Amino acid sequence: MQEINKISILGAGNVAFHLGKAFAEAGKKVVQVYSRSESSASALADSLHAPYCTGISEVLPGSDLYLLAVSDDAIKEVAGKLTLTNELVVHTSGSRSLGVLKGVSSNTGVFYPLQTFSKNRQADFRKIPVCIEANTGNNAGMLYRLARAVTGKVYFFDSETRKALHLSAVFACNFTNYLYSVAESLLAEHDIPFEILVPLIEETAAKAAEHAPSSVQTGPAMRRDKRIIDEHLRMLEGDPSLSELYRKISEMIIKKHHVNGEL
Amino acid sequence: MQEINKISILGAGNVAFHLGKAFAEAGKKVVQVYSRSESSASALADSLHAPYCTGISEVLPGSDLYLLAVSDDAIKEVAGKLTLTNELVVHTSGSRSLGVLKGVSSNTGVFYPLQTFSKNRQADFRKIPVCIEANTGNNAGMLYRLARAVTGKVYFFDSETRKALHLSAVFACNFTNYLYSVAESLLAEHDIPFEILVPLIEETAAKAAEHAPSSVQTGPAMRRDKRIIDEHLRMLEGDPSLSELYRKISEMIIKKHHVNGEL
Numbered sequence A, B: 001m002q003e004i005n006k007i008s009i010l011g012a013g014n015v016a017f018h019l020g021k022a023f024a025e026a027g028k029k030v031v032q033v034y035s036r037s038e039s040s041a042s043a044l045a046d047s048l049h050a051p052y053c054t055g056i057s058e059v060l061p062g063s064d065l066y067l068l069a070v071s072d073d074a075i076k077e078v079a080g081k082l083t084l085t086n087e088l089v090v091h092t093s094g095s096r097s098l099g100v101l102k103g104v105s106s107n108t109g110v111f112y113p114l115q116t117f118s119k120n121r122q123a124d125f126r127k128i129p130v131c132i133e134a135n136t137g138n139n140a141g142m143l144y145r146l147a148r149a150v151t152g153k154v155y156f157f158d159s160e161t162r163k164a165l166h167l168s169a170v171f172a173c174n175f176t177n178y179l180y181s182v183a184e185s186l187l188a189e190h191d192i193p194f195e196i197l198v199p200l201i202e203e204t205a206a207k208a209a210e211h212a213p214s215s216v217q218t219g220p221a222m223r224r225d226k227r228i229i230d231e232h233l234r235m236l237e238g239d240p241s242l243s244e245l246y247r248k249i250s251e252m253i254i255k256k257h258h259v260n261g262e263l
Helices: A014-025 A038-048 A072-081 A137-150 A159-189 A194-208 A226-235 A240-257 B014-025 B038-048 B072-081 B137-150 B159-189 B194-210 B226-235 B240-257
Strands: A006-010 A029-034 A065-068 A088-091 A107-113 A130-134 A154-156 B006-010 B029-034 B065-068 B088-091 B107-113 B130-134 B154-156
Touching: A006 A014, A014 A029, A014 A038, A014 A107, A014 A137, A029 A038, A065 A072, A072 A088, A088 A137, A107 A137, A107 A159, A130 A137, A130 A159, A137 A154, A159 A194, A159 B159, A159 B194, A159 B226, A159 B240, A194 B159, A194 B194, A226 A240, A226 B159, A240 B159, A240 B240, B006 B014, B014 B029, B014 B038, B014 B107, B014 B137, B029 B038, B065 B072, B072 B088, B088 B137, B107 B137, B107 B159, B130 B137, B130 B159, B137 B154, B159 B194, B226 B240
Parallel strands: A006 A029, A006 A065, A065 A088, A088 A107, A130 A154, B006 B029, B006 B065, B065 B088, B088 B107, B130 B154
Antiparallel strands: A107 A130, B107 B130
8 A cells, every 4th residue: 555655735724734734744745735825825835845836737746645625615626627637635624525526536535634723823633533534445544544644533434424523513613612702792791801711611621521511511501490590591681692592502401401391 | 807717618519529628728627517418518528527517507606717518599598597697608609699698697708619510520729710709898808818828810709790700601611511412412323432522622612711712713604604504404404403503503603703694
């Protein structure tokens, strides 16, 4: 089985940035960076000591891997403009199927790191799960070896399973962050600094690493504390949408945890 | 100003357990533990090398502080049975006002540690915010000194502000944990282990320590990615309540972050 050494990175956003760095640290060679945006392309290329291009037709053939780290919507468009034949091409999206790369090359796959990346935050890549899918066993094996070079956690999922994972991440990450921002607004109304909530937020997340979340649910709804729930709904009266959200989640918690599940 | 040294703890749950331990480590003397449940009372008392009682009439006078670490609903009842006159009595609840202790003693207060405690998890008390309220400046000062002995983070809030903080914690902690449990169920349907989400959950929480959550919102709703949102709603079709929750939070994210906020 061939080893992946020479990697071309298409895209220069957060995923490209963190994956590129992890590949370089694992001794892989990033041979070219492509991005429509010259400033993004050159910034990433500089950090990886690699050349860059801003035209898709300038992407050179002959790499062991073409990593499409572009936005979900751009995958099909960018991949469609590549003039490759047998080179291995992968995308990095949780929500797009492997099939989106059909016709781009005879060797295709997915290399999906499950993390929320920020440019200004260091990522400890060894702890980040990477989910792999490929159109052949041989490609799956090559991607597995590449993934193992950057992380201790590699999973094989088909597109349907990966989409379910992505959906669960929307609840556990995107929607959770939205709840943090609701708390941020409620605190701001009373001039309470948000930092006061941070230890609680971190402990709640840390608990999820040790206990099934459904087994450690707490709060007024879990206790069926109608008095507090009613008081909270009164406090939220000025924001009907928010009070509806409070009521809905409380009802769902009660329904999940109590046989006779009514508020 | 008198210093609080001798403390009686009423209640033997998680808050009593972690606060008692923090007080003992700060050199305070827990002189008595009360709980209706003999096994809870003796377990906590043993760990603090203190005597215990299971009858409220056996609670001895003369301590510098009576800490009511009982459930919200029990505060009034337990406090009402105490036969004290001038001793300082505090409760530890975020959602109950100071007024609930009226008539119990001429010196009352609140000592609310903002954290979710579990018996089997170590708490680093120095990082836990403690919110104080008292009926006199002198009592506030005494409670402040006690709080500073166990944590670096002390806040003075009146009952209304503390209730707003508690409400915000319901969103950021209780409801967030519920979203984790939604993810847990979605993953279980596809035999995906929950642990795969833990690094993402921890990073999302860690981000909140550095950036205002409203400034780092990501996900399909933030991108207004109608295609993915519709796909997710289809995937949730079998659970109308959950698909409604998905739609509601997505709509709220779009409304918050986009001028023309419609899905």
